[in-house]
Amino acid sequence: MFDDKNELNAVEICAGAGGQAIGLHSAGFTHSLAIELDSFAAQTLRDNTNWTVAEGDVADPAVWNPADYQGIDLLAGGVPCPPFSMAGKQLGSSDERDLFAWAVEQVKVIRPRALLLENVRGLASNRFSAYRQRVLDRLSEFGYVADWRLLHSADYGVPQLRPRFVLVAMLPEDAVYFNWPEPRRAATTVGSLLKDLMAENGWPYADEWAVLADGVGPTLVGGSKKHGGADLGPTRAKLAWSKLAVDGRGVADSAPGPDAPHPSVVPPKLTIPMVARLQGWTDAHDWKFAGRKTAQYRQIGNAFPPPVAEALGREIKAALLHEGVPHELPELASDLHDPIYRTLSTADGFVSMEKLQSALAELSQATVEKRLAVLSRDFEVEIKTGANGTSYRLGEFKGFTGQADHDRHSYMAKHRSRIS
Incomplete structure (x- = not known):
């Protein structure tokens, strides 16, 4: 169990x-x-730490009061991924599970010295350029300097592709000391990492399997209570695992025994301890996962790999302690993600199509209209047509930021047992 020193x-x-x-x-x-x-995940935290664990909907005031933690050094989290996942519908703010915008609003309440939020690569796509811009603009309004970065877990000793899109925000006096973590030079392979676990029951082909598995695996997919069980992901992921001599169609109860066939004949399945190690858990952590196999696998597969979190945490800590040499803030600056959103959000009233075309630096009206259509998935967009043409005005953000009358509340009340 971890201490608190x-x-x-x-x-x-x-x-x-x-x-x-x-x-x-x-x-x-x-x-x-x-x-x-x-x-199950909450119980896992209780079983392995002496931290205070609050179980329930993080946006429910009955579960915790953000104002009680004003001035904390770091507010961190991995809010739900389905609203942004390229494997889903990418509903963004229209997905009742979306908590990213809500989490950003808590910065105004808690005033942490630093914010760390991670999510799937889909949040980095053009579909969410306005969403990202709103996040950066809100943090800027709160007095923070923020930046995004796509990090690949394989660069930090985790033998998976597993890209994660990470947001870091800090107060200016700390941000000047922040640097994104540098990747490791040598990648870890699935075979080298798991060979001893494959051999623990006397399988004679563990060394040969390790040679076949000499590569980086695809992203482990934890699934949800609604979809997916204890397997390694969709068809494409299973195919990628098969190229590493791993059967991704399920998770085994134990490693292959002495009579198990050669991996070229019957590829082995991974076990829960193997999957945990692939995510970055080590024997030194002595971490016990609550629940049965499927519940354990979902917890592991949905996790943020510890080595990646540690690399980010060390850089954030160094910045908060003002270690190293300060640099110019542009290295952690709020780059412009969506000029259409920025133009509309800063305008006083309606904006003409001509001005929007100028903001996008393109002459195509169709391109601007396409961007406006995407923008309207996350924001109300008013349209006015007159003698001088069509003009637009940005309305309310559709996402959940804590509104008492938002649809998310009824959705949570109805589907609480199916959400993970």
Whole structure:
């Protein structure tokens, strides 16, 4: 069980089974609070730490009060991925599970010295350029300097592709000391990492399997309570695993025994301990996952790999302690993600099509109209047609930021048991 001797404190929302928590703890943070919806994951946190764990919907005031943690060193979390996943419908703010915008609003309440939020690569797509711009603009309004970065887990010792889109925000006096973590030079392979676990029951072909598995695997997919079980992901992922001599159609109860066939004949399945190691858990963590196999696999597969979280945590800690040489803020600046959104959001009234075309630096009206159609998926967009042509005005953001009358509340009340 982890001790609490670290000098910096963190609150983690949507903490899952502790992947990000382990990494942040290793980097020098102690958790003042971890909030998690899934009962199995919450139990895992209780079983392995002495931190305060709040179980329930992180946006429910009955579960915790963000104002109680004003001035915390770090607010961190991995809010739900389905609203942005390229494997889904990419509903963004229209998805009742979306908590990204809500999490950003808590910065105004908590005033942490730093914010760390991670999500899937889909959030980096053009579909969400206005969403990202709104996030950066809100943080700027709160007095923070923010930036996004796409990090690949394989660059930090995790033998998976597993790209994660990460947001870091800090107050200016700390941001000048922040640097994104540098990738490791040598990649870890599935075979080298798991060979000893494959051999633990006397399988004679573990060494030969390790040679066949000499590569980086695809992203582990944890699935949800609604879809997916204890297998390694969709068809494309299973095919990629098969090229590494791994049967991705399920998770085994134990490693291959002495009579198991050669991997070229029958590729082995991974076990829960193997999957956990692929996500970055090590024997030293001595981490026990609550629930049965499927519940354990979902916790692991949905986690933020501890080594990636540790790399980020160390850089955030260094910045908060003002270690190193300060640099110019543009290295952590709010780059312009969506000029159409920026033009509309800063305008006083309606904006003409001509001005929007100028903002986009393109002459095509069809291109602007296409961008406006995407924008309207996350924001209300008013349209006015007159003698001088068509003009537009940006309305309310459709996403959940804590509104008492938002549809998310009824959705959570109806589907609470199916959400993970």
